[in-house]
Amino acid sequence: MTARRIERPAADIAQDKANAKSGGATINDIARLAGVSKKTVSRVINRSPLVQVQTRERVEALIREVGYVPDPMARGLAFRKSFLIGMVYDNPNAQYIVNMQGGALESLRGSGFELVVHPCDSKSDDYIAGVRHFVVQQRLHGVILVPRVSEDSALVDMLNEVGVRYARIAAVSLDQPRRMIATNDRLGAIEAANYLESLGHRRIGLITGPQRYLSARERGGGFIAALAKRGIELAPEYVIEGGYTFESGVAGAERLLALPERPTAIFALNDEMAAGVYKAAHRLGLSLPEQLSIVGFDDSPLATRLWPSLTSVRLPIWDMGLHAAAMLLSPEESPREGPLIAPHLVVRESCSSPGRV
Known part of the structure; x- marks a missing residue:
């Protein structure tokens, strides 16, 4: 006998939607409103081909309507992988880091991945152990290494040891092109x-x-x-x-x-x-x-x-973050040669010939 979905009164559905919007919708709310299992909602979120078109459209419409945002950590636990990209840096220049993050966030927009940052002191004896703890605890999908930690071969060896993909940004090429953005x-x-x-x-x-x-x-x-x-x-x-x-x-x-x-x-x-x-x-x-x-x-x-x-x-610091995040999202599609980063001088009013009056 074919199972059919039990139709609920429209007033009850409307009230449930209102409650979900006001209280922060959960995956259970979406499943209840759509009349499907929690596993089916998860499959829709992760674009599984095992969901019928009509069911997918109904679930996606509800997600948009109530403003449900999947939790990256919960998705990682459910599918044995993380939806988090890490950024590890030891840089005293706050604006540099803000620009780098901006580029990375733009690359991640709409991908379902989120960015988490880990400032560290590379002069500390235990900083590599600290990065290792961060990577393992967060179960990161990948790591962006910002100068100067990107220059540390011992840190890279640790990431290879724990099996975490990475993208390095440095003044010159230090690694395989698919893992490297050289800023020249x-x-x-x-x-x-x-x-x-x-x-x-x-x-x-x-x-x-x-x-x-x-x-x-x-x-x-x-x-x-x-x-x-x-x-x-x-x-x-x-x-x-x-x-x-x-x-x-x-x-x-x-x-x-x-x-x-x-x-x-x-x-x-x-x-x-x-x-x-x-x-x-x-x-x-x-x-x-x-x-x-x-x-x-x-x-x-x-x-x-x-x-x-x-x-x-x-x-182009913003572009560097953009390219680094893109490398981690699709490592199998990364080019054999890294993106061309070409610094150039922007002339303004702070220079003149010496001794000009």
Whole structure:
């Protein structure tokens, strides 16, 4: 005998829908309203071909009507996999991380996956153990590794050991193309060096990031090499190691501007430190850019909020997050070569020829 669905009074159904909307609908609510099993609702959510078209349409319409949102963790438990993508980072620049998250979230939109973040201190002895706990506890589908943790081979070895897919973002290629987004930071720094030299600057200061960061070595090394190629040698006292923070930019600029022959231009390896240079210059009463030209790196929103607006190397951080998340959603479809990331200099008002009045 064929089973048939028992029709419920319309008033009862309307009341149940109202209750579900006001109280936060659950999968049980959807099953009851649709007159199907909880397993059938789960199959609809996960696009199983085992559901009849009419049933699928009825369940999907109810999901939209009552605003039901599947819980990622519950889906992971039910189907023995997670619908969570992790982002692991050790980066003092909040805007960088916000931009990266924005790109990743855009890539995940509509996929059923959610983003969870794990800040860490890569200088800590137990940070890899902490990341391992995060990955295993959350049962992550995959992990986006942001510089500088992306540069750590021991961390990557751990992820391979526990069987978690990953996407690495770093200044140069460190892995297989399907797992790697290389940002080519050196090229942007070379463009900055050539630009400052073309304006006539010969006495140039450099505020680097921490030397344990590959990005700092690539940006600083590219800048110094490009100047040397143009006949300009940076004396050691004109190179200051910063921490990729506003405060370290202030401190670095104060040291450079206290030199007997102060630089006519300063290149800071991120925009946060460049903003710190602005503050140090204003404390000394220097006019920008007439008495000091400044170049940053990343071209964050901060660059256009400073005055004069900051000339900066644009690194497409949002796109980097977008591509990294996409790699994890469809690893079997990842290209044999990673996306082309090409930093370039965005010229604004913070630079001029030295000594201009």
